[in-house]
Amino acid sequence: MSAPRILYTKPSITEREVEYATDAARNGWGDRCYAYIERFEQLFAAHIEAPYCIATSSCTGAMHMGLAALGIGAGDEVVLADTNWIATAAPIKHLGATPVFVDILPDSWCLAPERVEAAITARTRAIVATHLYGNLCDMDALLAIGERHGIPVIEDAAEAIGSNWRGKPAGSLGRFGTFSFHGTKTLTTGEGGMFVTHDRELYQRVLALSNHGRTPGGKQFWPEFIGFKYKMSNIQAAIGCAQLERIDELIARKREIFAAYRQRLGGLTTLTLNPEPVHARNGYWMPTAVFAPELGLRRERLLKEFASRGIDARVFFYPLTETGLFGDVAPAPTSHAIAERAINLPSYHDMSRADIDAVCDVVLDIVQSAETGVAA
Numbered sequence: 001m002s003a004p005r006i007l008y009t010k011p012s013i014t015e016r017e018v019e020y021a022t023d024a025a026r027n028g029w030g031d032r033c034y035a036y037i038e039r040f041e042q043l044f045a046a047h048i049e050a051p052y053c054i055a056t057s058s059c060t061g062a063m064h065m066g067l068a069a070l071g072i073g074a075g076d077e078v079v080l081a082d083t084n085w086i087a088t089a090a091p092i093k094h095l096g097a098t099p100v101f102v103d104i105l106p107d108s109w110c111l112a113p114e115r116v117e118a119a120i121t122a123r124t125r126a127i128v129a130t131h132l133y134g135n136l137c138d139m140d141a142l143l144a145i146g147e148r149h150g151i152p153v154i155e156d157a158a159e160a161i162g163s164n165w166r167g168k169p170a171g172s173l174g175r176f177g178t179f180s181f182h183g184t185k186t187l188t189t190g191e192g193g194m195f196v197t198h199d200r201e202l203y204q205r206v207l208a209l210s211n212h213g214r215t216p217g218g219k220q221f222w223p224e225f226i227g228f229k230y231k232m233s234n235i236q237a238a239i240g241c242a243q244l245e246r247i248d249e250l251i252a253r254k255r256e257i258f259a260a261y262r263q264r265l266g267g268l269t270t271l272t273l274n275p276e277p278v279h280a281r282n283g284y285w286m287p288t289a290v291f292a293p294e295l296g297l298r299r300e301r302l303l304k305e306f307a308s309r310g311i312d313a314r315v316f317f318y319p320l321t322e323t324g325l326f327g328d329v330a331p332a333p334t335s336h337a338i339a340e341r342a343i344n345l346p347s348y349h350d351m352s353r354a355d356i357d358a359v360c361d362v363v364l365d366i367v368q369s370a371e372t373g374v375a376a
C-alpha cells in the first residue's frame, strides 16, 4: 500500500469556519448582506495595523484598483522584480502601463534595491515590492528610494501574512498593500483578497472604484466614473473571519513547520533556505530550498525526485520575462539562476512531523547523491 501524497499546501478549516459560512449562507442576506465583510475588514485592519481595508475578490483585483487609483496608465512604468507571480504584473498591463522587471537579491529572492534605483526613469510611477514566500523586501532601502524620487512603494504582501519588518506587518509599510486569500495562502477564503492603506484619500478612491464608480452616500445607482467590480462575497468573508480569529495559530504553525525543516536541513552548506534577518519576522508561507550551483541540480530533476516519492514540490517562480509575454527582454540573471535550482517544500497546517521528515529525507538524499557525484 502506498502512503498518501504529501500536498504542498492545504487550508486549515475547522468547525468555526464551517459554522460562520453556514450562518452567512442561512442568515447573511437583506440588511445583513455585508455584515461579515465589514467584520472581516475591521479584524484585518486590526491585524495588519492599517486603518483602511477593502475586501476584494482577489489580490489581483486589489492591485488593479490600487494602481488605477494612483492614476497609472498608458506611458507609465512600474518597477517590479522579475521573480514574481503573473498576478502582480497583469494589472500593470491591463492599465496600459509598462512593467519594468529588475533582478532580485541572491539571499532574500526579493527586489534588489540598487537595481530598482537604476531602473527609475522620468516615467516611473510606482515600485511594487513583492515579499516572496514570506521573505521580506528591504523596505528601508526601497522606501528611501521611493522618497528620494517621489515614487510610491506598493507592497504585494500576498505571501507575507505573518511577516514583519522592524515590527511592522508586511503590507502596512508602503502607500498600499495587497493580500491574497486564495486556497493556497496562509489565511484563506477560497478566493479573495484585501486592499490595505493608511491613506484615507486613496482608500476612498479605491472604495468608489470597487463599487462601479459610485461614491458612498452618492445618488442611488449613479456611477460617477467607470469603475471595477472586485468585491468579496459575504460567505467568503465569513470564512475569513473565522480564519482571522485563528490567525496567531495559523502563523505559528507555518513558523513551526519551517523550524522543523531548518532543524534538519539548515546545517547543509550546499542548501539555502528562506532567510530571517534579525530585524524581520518571516511568516514562512512557503519553505523554499535553493541548491548550490556546484551540485549541478536542475529543477526538472528535483521535481522528478519528489514526485517519485509521493511529494508535491512546487517550482520556484519562473522569471516573468522568460514567459515571452513581455516582449524580447532578457531575464534578470539572479532571477533566472535561482529558479533553475530551487524548489518550494510542502507546508500546511495539518502536516505531521512524519510528513516533514519524509520531505527532509528526499532533500538529504538528493544533496548526498549530488555531492557524491561532484566528488567522483
Ligand SMILES: *Cc1c(COP(=O)(O)O)cnc(C)c1O
Pocket (backbone or CB within 6 Å): 057, 058, 059, 060, 061, 084, 085, 087, 088, 130, 156, 158, 159, 179, 180, 181, 182, 191, 192, 193
Ligand atoms: C497568490 C499571489 C497573488 C495573486 O493572488 P490572487 O488572490 O490569486 O489574485 C499575487 N501575488 C503574489 C505574490 C501571490 O503569491
